[in-house]
């Protein structure tokens with residue numbers, strides 16, 4: 188008897204690095220994020236898109252510890268995703284647990300922002316660039332490694348006495364900074380104040396700064412905002428090489444559809460805090476709910492589209508069962 192062809196699960200189902208589970212964020216009477224669940228595949232470039240005010244930045248703020256969610260669980264797995272049993276015990280005992288040999292599982296909703304970046308290794312950039320504009324480009328990258336350097340300095344003593352472990356850590360931090368300067372094409376601007384850089388270069392420096400902390404998940408809030416078409420193409424290349432050469436998973440919020448459709452493996456669409464679509468770029472692009480949300484058509488038209496979708500789904504279910 189012929190068996191049905193096996194359809195492989197998408198990576199975000201097979202090997203998720205992050206699972207957002209039933210996330211709610213309320214601000215007084217406003218529900219900015221409404222029962223949102225999705226997964227981010229390990230090594231994927233995942234885009235979170237949606238019209239203005241859909242709740243995208245609020246989701247980022249929850250993942251990166253800037254907001255404490257009203258409800259929900261945010262599971263980050265450094266190694267393989269935990270089993271249901273392992274996850275239940277982490278949820279019971281605390282915010283972090285080791286699963287398998289040495290890989291950690293972190294419940295991000297329980298952690299403050301500095302531990303989400305320092306321990307869980309989730310780095311982010313902001314919608315409005317937040318560099319230290321008076322510091323040099325290189326200094327911005329050294330500051331990003333402050334935590335590692337402080338630990339290596341024994342919280343100052345080893346640094347004061349110039350012990351070898353401190354010297355090694357400082358050397359490595361400088362080499363790391365130089366590597367990322369080169370990667371984003373800013374080596375010749377290393378000693379200039381960051382505030383003197385053109386806008387596109389400041390955006391690249393933000394990404395370099397985030398990468399200096401060695402994240403396993405990089406969250407970028409509108410990295411292509413304000414970039415010209417050439418700079419957008421360079422950004423695509425940079426993000427692809429970060430994924431290919433460092434294995435970093437990337438979650439980005441983006442309005443520039445040329446960037447989203449070109450580089451994403453997986454797209455999640457929000458509207459009024461609710462997920463309306465989740466799939467490959469092609470699937471999402473052709474989803475009538477997404478088209479309706481983006482075109483801003485009136486509610487009657489949206490209802491018509493929804494009725495059509497429901498009729499189609501009902502039709503295909505009947506066909507499948509007959």
Ligand SMILES: Nc1ncnc2c1ncn2[C@@H]1O[C@H](COP(=O)(O)OP(=O)(O)OP(=O)(O)O)[C@@H](O)[C@H]1O
Pocket residue numbers: 214217219237238239240241242243244245246
């Ligand atoms: N700290 C806050 N206090 C009150 N309301 C907030 C807060 N942060 C966000 N909101 C509201 O939550 C909703 C979602 O905002 P959010 O910034 O997450 O949307 P967004 O999808 O990122 O929008 P944009 O694409 O314009 O950046 C908006 O109605 C916003 O006004």
